[in-house]
Amino acid sequence: MSASIFEILMAVGLGTIAGTGIGLLIGFVTKQQKSEWSAMTRKKKTINIALVLFFSAVCSAGIAWYMFTGSQTAL
Numbered sequence: 001m002s003a004s005i006f007e008i009l010m011a012v013g014l015g016t017i018a019g020t021g022i023g024l025l026i027g028f029v030t031k032q033q034k035s036e037w038s039a040m041t042r043k044k045k046t047i048n049i050a051l052v053l054f055f056s057a058v059c060s061a062g063i064a065w066y067m068f069t070g071s072q073t074a075l
Helices: 005-029 042-070
Strands: none
Touching: 005 042
């Protein structure tokens, strides 16, 4: 199945938004975040960036998989 550029950008955009929210929420719950970026240590900044990148990639991949394979089984 071929995908249009809009469908690809939609999957990446929605995944990035969802992954950013999840990553920041997990960072907040695990007390890895401060209210100001400059108040955080380098290790905590790295952990927060890694959380956001990881969950953004996972959410983008999950949404893309559902859009291009999961929704086809319902037809």
